[in-house]
Each structure stands twice: as structure tokens, then as C-alpha cells.
Amino acid sequence: MNTRxxxxxxxxxxxxxxxxxxxxxxxxxxxxxxxxxxDLVNINEDRAPxxxxxxxxxxxxxxxxxxxxxxxxxxxxxxxxxxxxxxxxDYQGNEMTVNKVDTNTWSISNAKALDKITYLVNDTxxxxxxxxxxxxxxxxxGGTNIEANNFVLNLHGFIGYxxxxxxxxxxxxxxxxxxxxxxxxxxxxxxxxxxxxKYITTSYFAPRYFDITDNPMMYGDLDxxxxxxxxxxxxxxxxxxxxxxSAASLKETVFKMMQAQKTFLGDINVTPxxxxxxxxxxxxxxxxxxxxxxxxxxxTVVVFAESMDEDSLDDSMTHVVAHEFFxxxxxxxxxxxxxxxxxxxxxxxxxxxxxxEGVTEYFATLFQVNQGLDETADFYKxxxxxxxYSKQYDDAMSFSIMSENVLRDPYKDQYINVYQKGALIGxxxxxxxxxxxxxxxxxxxxxxxxxxxxxxNKPFEDDKIIDEIVAMTYPxxxxxxxxxxxxxxxxxxxxxxxKVGLELGETKVETNYIVMNGGPIVSGDQATGTIFFxxxxxxxxxxxxxxxxxxxxxxxxxxxxxxxxxxxxxxxxVFNWKAGQExxxxxxxxxxxxxxxxxxxxxxxxxxxxxxxxxATEAQKSIRAAWLRG
Numbered sequence: 001m002n003t004r005x006x007x008x009x010x011x012x013x014x015x016x017x018x019x020x021x022x023x024x025x026x027x028x029x030x031x032x033x034x035x036x037x038x039d040l041v042n043i044n045e046d047r048a049p050x051x052x053x054x055x056x057x058x059x060x061x062x063x064x065x066x067x068x069x070x071x072x073x074x075x076x077x078x079x080x081x082x083x084x085x086x087x088x089x090d091y092q093g094n095e096m097t098v099n100k101v102d103t104n105t106w107s108i109s110n111a112k113a114l115d116k117i118t119y120l121v122n123d124t125x126x127x128x129x130x131x132x133x134x135x136x137x138x139x140x141x142g143g144t145n146i147e148a149n150n151f152v153l154n155l156h157g158f159i160g161y162x163x164x165x166x167x168x169x170x171x172x173x174x175x176x177x178x179x180x181x182x183x184x185x186x187x188x189x190x191x192x193x194x195x196x197x198k199y200i201t202t203s204y205f206a207p208r209y210f211d212i213t214d215n216p217m218m219y220g221d222l223d224x225x226x227x228x229x230x231x232x233x234x235x236x237x238x239x240x241x242x243x244x245x246s247a248a249s250l251k252e253t254v255f256k257m258m259q260a261q262k263t264f265l266g267d268i269n270v271t272p273x274x275x276x277x278x279x280x281x282x283x284x285x286x287x288x289x290x291x292x293x294x295x296x297x298x299x300t301v302v303v304f305a306e307s308m309d310e311d312s313l314d315d316s317m318t319h320v321v322a323h324e325f326f327x328x329x330x331x332x333x334x335x336x337x338x339x340x341x342x343x344x345x346x347x348x349x350x351x352x353x354x355x356x357e358g359v360t361e362y363f364a365t366l367f368q369v370n371q372g373l374d375e376t377a378d379f380y381k382x383x384x385x386x387x388x389y390s391k392q393y394d395d396a397m398s399f400s401i402m403s404e405n406v407l408r409d410p411y412k413d414q415y416i417n418v419y420q421k422g423a424l425i426g427x428x429x430x431x432x433x434x435x436x437x438x439x440x441x442x443x444x445x446x447x448x449x450x451x452x453x454x455x456x457n458k459p460f461e462d463d464k465i466i467d468e469i470v471a472m473t474y475p476x477x478x479x480x481x482x483x484x485x486x487x488x489x490x491x492x493x494x495x496x497x498x499k500v501g502l503e504l505g506e507t508k509v510e511t512n513y514i515v516m517n518g519g520p521i522v523s524g525d526q527a528t529g530t531i532f533f534x535x536x537x538x539x540x541x542x543x544x545x546x547x548x549x550x551x552x553x554x555x556x557x558x559x560x561x562x563x564x565x566x567x568x569x570x571x572x573x574v575f576n577w578k579a580g581q582e583x584x585x586x587x588x589x590x591x592x593x594x595x596x597x598x599x600x601x602x603x604x605x606x607x608x609x610x611x612x613x614x615x616a617t618e619a620q621k622s623i624r625a626a627w628l629r630g
Contacts, residue, residue: 033169033205036159038121040176040219041199046146047084047120050158054114054165062111066104066160067344070142070213072295072327074349074406074415077138079157080104086119104160104345121146121158126286140290141301145279150220150239151176152279154294154301155186156213161344170206174219175199181222183237185275185299186215213344214296218277223247229258233273240280244306245313250278253314257322260371264363264630268448270328275299276321280306283569293324297332297456300324305572312576318373323364331356333451340459350462353403353415354485358422359443362430365423370630379628380502380610381510383427387493388517390420395490399425425485428496429477431627435499436474439626446473500624501616507609510602514574516540517607522554522571529564530554531571542603546585546596553588579603 035053042049052064066080080103088096090113099107108114124143138144138157145152159172171189176182178193178200189203206212223238225247236254238247254276262270281287281303293302302324304316331339336350350356365386369379393414399422405411430443449472454460460468466486470478483489494504514520521536521543535550537543554562557570577583579602587594616624 033171034162034165035171035173037173037175038153038158040146040151040174040180043146044120046126047122048146048151048158050119050121052117052159054117054162054168057111057114059111061107061109062114063101063163064106064108064117064160065163065345067156067213068104069344069347069407070138070154070156071339071342073139073142074353075139075412076407077142078103079138079160082122082124082144082157084120084122086117088117089115091115123147123152124157125152125288128289139292139294140279140281140288140303141292141294143288143290145288147220150222150241150279151180151218152239152277152301153217153219155216156344159212161209161212166209168208170209170212172204172206172212173201174204174217175201176219180219181224181237182217182219183222183224183235183275183277184215184217185296186211186217210342214298216275216277216296216299216301218279225251227251227255229255230262231272232258232262232270234258235273235275236278237276238278238280240306241282242306245280245310249310250313250317253317254321256373257318258325260373261322261325261367264367264370264444265326265329266448268329268333268451271298273298274325276302278302278304278317280304280308282306293320295324295327295332297328307573309576309578311578318368319364322367323361326360326363326367327356329363329447329451330359333456334447334454335459336462336465337459338462347407349404349406351400351404352462352465353406353418354399354422354425357418358424359426359447361419361423362426363444366427366430366628369628376628377510383424384509384609386420386423387504390417390424393417393421395421396488398486398488399484400486421491424491424493428480428484428491428493431496431499431623432476432480433473434623434627436476439623441473442627442630444630497610499620500627501613501620502610502624503613504608505611506606507611508604509607509609511540511605511607512575513540513542513577513600513603514571516605524564524567526564531562531564531567539605540603541605542601545601546598547594548587548596549589551589552594555586555588555593557585558583 032055034055037051039049066083068078069076086098086106088098088108090096096108096110096114101107121144123146124138125140125145128137128140142154143152144154144157176199178198182202184204186204186206189205191200191202193200206215218237218239220239223240223246225236227234234254236247236250238245238250240246275298277299279288279302283305288303291304293300300321302321304313308316336352338348338350365379365382368374369376397414402411402414406415426443433441433443433446446469466481470481484491497503514522516536516539521534521540522531523534524531530553532551532553533543533548537548537550556562557574560566560570562570577600579600581600583598583600585596587596
């Protein structure tokens, strides 16, 4: 799943976002590894040559496919679109007839004579457009990059599968410049240097196709740091084209985050190694634009903007990478048959995105206050933001129905709510369990119990898991699921906050410099191509103190002229402003230039926030403490 961050005009929204296949009949006379090669030396117009040698078939016809959908993305990627010049050859070297069935599928007759398949792979980063989600193109962290000094090798973009051979072993050879740094989550078997010393061929082993899709790599001009967090080896690989950030500059943040996550999870089994591949986008036309991360069992691929300042990147890495790491609980260790037996071209989807993405996102928020990385007020603010953002989606839609139909209209446009309302569902379950057990049980303990019962290799039945959860816990959870997850009744959050001595009330709320209460305080005039402040600016303490008025046109910010074409880029920077920054803003007020040159201060507005009740009982305070601190 995935993590995602989309930058759309005037607003930045964090979008965060798995597995084996059923055994089928074999088409090979001898079950040998499928030999695959990727050539990163002879690149032609950002296209990498790939060769697939499957061994000898004993069937008349075989089908080769590239994934239409990959695990954790919940959207169509159509990796077959990026395959060119696919050819099949027999054992005499003669070219065979290939029938392209659809975007992602090729059929080859007389398969007993088939020796190998060759084709070229285009990268996906080059063709991304703003707002690519929903456009049936790969989300950047699940995509591929092929350029002179960097290769993002999400292998599902390079290597496909034969229908009945997903459980066959794969041997993968990748040839690249000897100067490249190689960072891989897949098991390395050996390496061989060319006679002239210019190239190295590295060999990898994958037990089955799932392991091909589950183990990304990055090659090129990388900065890599390795360090231990308890018994987990962390490998952090960073590509920053202009060397703005480095693995060394991020190491402390990642170490602190991972250490806190391990403590939070307690005795839940974790991987002995975890790889983080961070690609920092340069912001050019052919740079990736879908910011966020995609999870794997033992790794994650992350894409952010290289222009982010150090504090903003640290904050984003803490939350986004934490989200991906928490996926080791669900769905990587706890999942339904839809995920366990994933079909890359015609997938069915589980009803439980509230668990896979919602609970994971909730953990990524809760662990920070639980482990002292956040103050309590920070946690309340994040929860309130999720409540506000969730209202932008259909609050009266069944989460179960949306999850099961996530690729279809009207549900696919509601998917992003799994990171908002989905997390709030997790919070409500947590509070209910804390209340019912006098603070002794919560949603983390529930996930541990379910993981012990099922685990990586034993999926649960999709239609039975909620009844199992209710039987393991309390009848009140059954009512909650029936009303707010299976059913379509909006959640009244005050009913849950009451149990821990909180309420939603009018208060002074810390806010952003460009987005307030879930909405922007600027707008645009297409006719004049200008960006201007709306009436909401009067409710923003920082801008009000600077004397900004509604309809003031923004001429420039920190020396960059503001026009419609670059507004998104400039406002992203304003979104990331921190208190204490020196800023300069030039405005046009009815033809008069207004110059604001100042230092940013903490920013507030009046709004609805989460407030601790003065009259909260000791029992409520005790349950609140158990909820927040464990």
C-alpha cells in the first residue's frame, strides 16, 4: 500500500498507499528457474533491453503478461503500455509469431519451440502528468526510472510472468556500469566483472514471481547508509540529483523513527533487514510527480521533492516511511485471500481497506505521541485534520463496499479517504476497546492476536473476519462495524471522544500559511492568470498581522513571480513554511504594491478542535492515558 503525496493546486494532500499466488498446473517439462536479464548498459532512448528464458514448455500455447495492477496501489498501472518490440524466438534463433491479446498480454503458439522472449522497457517517470492518480499510470513509487545515472527498478515494470508459472523460481542477471552503486532488497547470488572492467553483472534469486514484485532495487549515483536498529539492519539508499540531501543527513531521523516503531510494536515479529529507497524528484518536466511511498514486505520505495527543506523532509519521512513500515502488520502479515492469491491482471479486492490502510495510517499517527515524538496537542491536531479532510469525501458511503469496488466508479475517487476516515475508524475501534477493557486492550493488541492466529502464509476469509473480531472482543465493536464500516452511517466522533474526556469544540487552532481547516485561503482568476487571497485570510493570524486583505493579488513570494503556471510549485513551498523563516511577499492591492518582509511566526485560527474537558472524570483520564501512551 501505499503511501502517496499529491501536490495539487493550492493544497497538499498526503496519500499514502501484497502477495503469493495459488498453485496451478505446470507448463514446463522440467521446473527450472526462469532466467531473466536486464541490460542497463545498452540503453536506447530510455529503453532497457530485457530477455526472458523460461525453459522448455510442453504446452501448445503460452501467455505472457505484464501486471495491470500491483499490490498496494489500488489503481490500474498497465505496465504492458511500457513494453515495446516484444519478440519470441525458437531454439534455432528464428523469430516466432506473437499475438498481442490486450495491453498487458501476449500469446505465443507452438510454445514447445519457444526459447526466449525479448523486449524493450520504457520508464514511467518520464511520462507522468500532474494529478496522475486515476489516469491509469503507475504511481511514482511503484514506477520505473531509466536515465544515465539512476535506475529505479521496481521489477514488476521490467519482468512479467507466464500464467501458470508464478510459483517458479526466477534467476535475474542485471548488467550495469561498474561505477554504479547497487542497492537491492532481493537476495544477491553472485557478481561478475567484464574483462575490460567497465561492467558488472549481478545475479539475484527470487523464489517465485511474487518475490520479483516485492523486492525493488535502485542503481546509479546513490548515497547509501547502513545501520542497526536493535536487531533490524536498515539500508537507506538516497538519490538526490543535485546532492541537496544525503543518506547521512537523514540517518538520524530514520534511526529515531524506526527505534520508536520497534518499541511501539513490541513483540510483533519484524524483518531482520529493511530497505528504504528514496528518490528525490528534481521537479523537471520528466521528473516523477506522485509523491509518497509504496510498501513491500522488507522495503519501501519513496518519492519526494528534492526542493523540500531538511525539516519538511524529516517530517515527511517520519510519517510516510513509518506508515509503510507498519504495513508489516497488515496486510503483509494479516490479510485476506484476495491479497494472498493476488491476480495482477484481474484482481479482486478485500472489503477491509479500513484495516490495511486505515489502521496502518492510524498506527503511523499514534506511535509518534505514544513514543514521545509528538506532543499530545500535535496528535489532536493531526486527528482533527483527518476529520476535516474526510469530510471532502462521501461520508455516507459504506467502507466495505468502497473497498471491494475500489477500481470502479464512483468508488475509486473515494479511495484516498482510507488515509483519513480509514485512520479514524482505527481510532474509534481503539477507543472502544480501551473503554471496554478499562484501558487494558486496544487495536494494537487486537492486531497482534489476529497476526498470531493467521500470519504471512495463512489468509483469513474476507466475509468472516469482522465476526471473528467481534467474537474476540466486545459486542460494541459489532455495532460499530455494522453502522460505520459495513453500513453507511457517518461517525459521530464526539461519542468516542467522550469516552476519553475529550470533545470537539471552538478553540484556537494552529494552522498552515496557505491551507486552513482543510481548505486553501487563496484562489485563482483564470481570466487574468493571477492568484489572490480570499476572505479566509482575515481568519489567519499570521497574514492578518501583516495587514493582508481579501482580494490582494500575490505578485511574488521570496523573489519568485507568481503566475498561474507556477502557482502550484510556489504554494507548495509556502505550505512547508516553518515558524522562524525570513520571507518576502509582494502583493498588488488595487494597483498599489504592498511589500511584506518579515519572519514567520506560529500561525493560528479560530476553529473546531479536539479539547480536553475540564470536567473529565478520573476514569476517562485513565482511559485516555492508556489510549495515548499504552
